[in-house]
């Protein structure tokens with residue numbers, strides 16, 4: 270079934286090293302402390318007095334300088350407690366670490382500034398935030414990204430290379446309702462957790478309903494996806510898991526909200542509907558915080574709030590029509606696996622792939638095809654390496670990359686509309702989403718640089734102190750972000 274190249278789960282290419290945070294306030298405090306430690310005097314008498322006087326002056330100068338640096342640093346403005354976090358805070362009520370991973374679909378980085386978001390703001394002020402957002406994997410679509418977050422694998426390796434696609438070996442079609450294990454490669458976090466004999470709960474997440482290995486998707490801990498379940502009910506159900514006997518409390522739980530993606534597709538990234546949706550998500554975060562606080566465990570449960578991708582406005586003026594390429598090459602509908610924003614073409618076996626790319630590019634760059642310069646065609650093996658999008662038979666041999674906000678359609682129509690889309694190159698800032706983490710192992714008020722979501726798997730297994738499966742995330746990333754244990 271064409272999975273030979275997919276089954277190699279060990280990272281085939283070195284993963285990008287996550288950017289280090291040079292301004293870690295905790296590290297800064299430690300180094301200052303070691304400088305100001307007074308040396309022991311070695312000689313008695315007046316020399317000793319002079320020595321102590323000089324030493325006192327130096328210490329005072331250092332203290333003043335340090336205080337100035339501390340109170341003027343951006344992190345200290347976020348939370349005056351930030352530099353007190355040197356080691357992880359201990360658990361007292363919970364028997365073991367617990368993580369709730371929350372996804373808000375299509376929450377573009379920056380949406381948190383669109384509406385009053387006091388609850389997300391509270392997590393940011395008292396937790397750790399990717400200051401310029403979380404970078405999704407390519408293609409910046411819902412299923413590929415959600416599954417990368419929980420497996421630490423790029424889509425070429427976890428197998429969910431698009432929201433829908435055809436397996437070329439079998440002709441079988443994958444859609445967002447396909448729960449057969451054959452599609453879903455890699456090892457998602459819930460499976461890793463139950464493999465360690467620990468409880469896991471998945472209140473909606475792509476792939477959760479797939480029964481594989483030790484994961485049986487038990488109904489109470491793994492309800493079938495149903496978009497009519499009110500968001501508040503989802504939050505309350507997750508809170509209910511924390512009323513179980515301590516051995517039964519899931520150490521890993523997911524919570525999923527379809528918004529603001531739902532609104533973003535209809536109205537684009539900038540519209541009052543988005544503002545309202547963002548405010549509602551914040552209320553749900555507030556409901557979760559309140560529920561944890563009333564159980565006395567808000568400071569002990571780790572909350573990780575992410576999105577899967579961003580959103581960008583699209584409009585009928587930004588369209589490329591494949592039929593316009595007819596003078597150079599005819600691209601029949603039957604060749605096209607997906608149109609937009611990820612154009613994926615699989616011609617019949619007797620057609621030269623490079624010939625198709627060359628002829629399409631000839632037309633697109635001729636100046637005679639409307640918006641042609643906004644679409645670039647590639648053989649998948651020639652795509653930029655940073656996209657990690659070729660090592661799977663499921664990926665179509667010919668891929669088109671669109672400029673931000675443009676779309677591809679087969680033929681012209683009278684339809685006029687503007688909306689929103691995602692799926693573009695993950696280098697576009699508009700495709701970024703959020704990463705906010707709050708819990709015993711996250712420094713308060715700390716900002717970290719943007720990183721790709723494949724690093725989250727290792728981050729969560731580190732928090733839970735369990736060994737994860739092989740993946741594309743960096744092994745050193747968790748120690749660059751998490752506070753060390755106290756012991």
Ligand SMILES: [Zn+2]
Nearest residue numbers: 375411530691
């Ligand atoms: Zn979407």
